[in-house]
Amino acid sequence: MAHFYILESLESASVGSEVVLDGSEGKHAATVSRVRPGEKFTVGNGRGLVLTVEAESVSKDCVQLRVLHVEHKERLQPKIILVQALAKTDRDERAIEAATELGVDAVIPWSASRSISKWDGPKIEKGIARWSAIVREASKQSIRAFIPQVHPPVTSNELAQVLSGADIVVLDPTGDVPLSSFIPTSHQIAIIVGPEGGITETELDTLRNAGATIVTMGNNILRTSTAGPAALAIMNAKLGRC
Template sequence: MANFYLVEELADATVGGLVTVAGPEAKHIATVSRTRVGEPLLVGNGRGLVVSGVAESVAPASVEVRVDEVRRADAASPAIRLAQALAKGDRDELAIQAATELGVDGVIPWQAERSVSRWAGPKLEKGRERWATIVREAVKQSMRPWAPEVAQLASTKQLSELAATHRVLVLEPTAQHPITSITPDGRDLLLVVGPEGGIAPAELDQLQAAGAELVRLGDSVLRTSTAGPAAIAVLSAALRRW
């Protein structure tokens, strides 16, 4: 199977033409994957464009791909976005990695009341950049034509405001209705996942007052690292993406 690389600057490509891969991606192709001339490669721009071809020339500074096929994929609609609460250790990172592989269309880091991890000062942009790197690598691993956007850190108030444009589903173990009871209605979906200690009652009230729906994933309580990906799998089936 051909390896997949992201070149955000890739704007157009034609069958029979050449696509150039430079920078860290070229170095990875040449020195890590040890790709040889004539071997297949996939190159995408993260915005729906994917070209397949064979390596015409390979060097750490630049790789040229002779294009065999050009594919343009539409963005998924309705979209599924994940508001993932910051969590200790790498549990939030595991969540967004798996969510990306499973098809999430956008990721929102959420500073929940009970989040042990805090993004402030220099950590604010550093944390977002770290998440963006994780998402980018997961896109490459899963060979997705569209790369999810990682938004700026959001507060509970900002998540509540998104109920004006999204159907907000809050994962809550004590909720009356299971997520499998949800029937998609055409609106973009926003999944809200709390930290290790759960979502604080005041936050649940605020989200519900804005129109959010509380749903549960079965009778067990999942870790914050697995709840979001599990819900995305359920919704992907309901939306007939799978």
């Protein structure tokens, strides 16, 4: 039961029905995982539907499955969004990967004032595709029923408007309150993480004016790749999302 495959085209299924695992997932199951007839594992559609299945036949790029159990998962509440500043090397990618494993619902790439990495022109589409692939694979690894949504990148000027209606939590060493003391008031929480150089005073003022709470997670300064997942773990425990 260790294998989990995602088949986005799957809309519904019933016990005893047949499902075909094809495409890249079918090829991976057949040639890399070497699934054999009689083997049981799980398949999901990334939108809450999870099936327990048994392989009936296997070809080089396709596995015929029989459905043994059907489950419709519910999203955890409240919804948590990670606004991750673009960062150099792969630090932003490591952040969204770990956040996915910890149950984040959506990620927003943020082109912060001090972001070294920039998404311009064709890099925007490429970056979204890259992040989408990362959260998809992390969802498979952690056997998540829901794949986090990857939003288009935003600038600092757009951030407050995009997050309208959400409880905005900004992680910063100058925070007014500990994150562990933060009490959400809406069904949606946005956790904002700055780049390596930090969030500028202008950005902090803009976010404060939009109703954001500037929070701290203690005396240690965390990397941009660590802060978001650490904050998500704290909020999961605090809100019973574990």
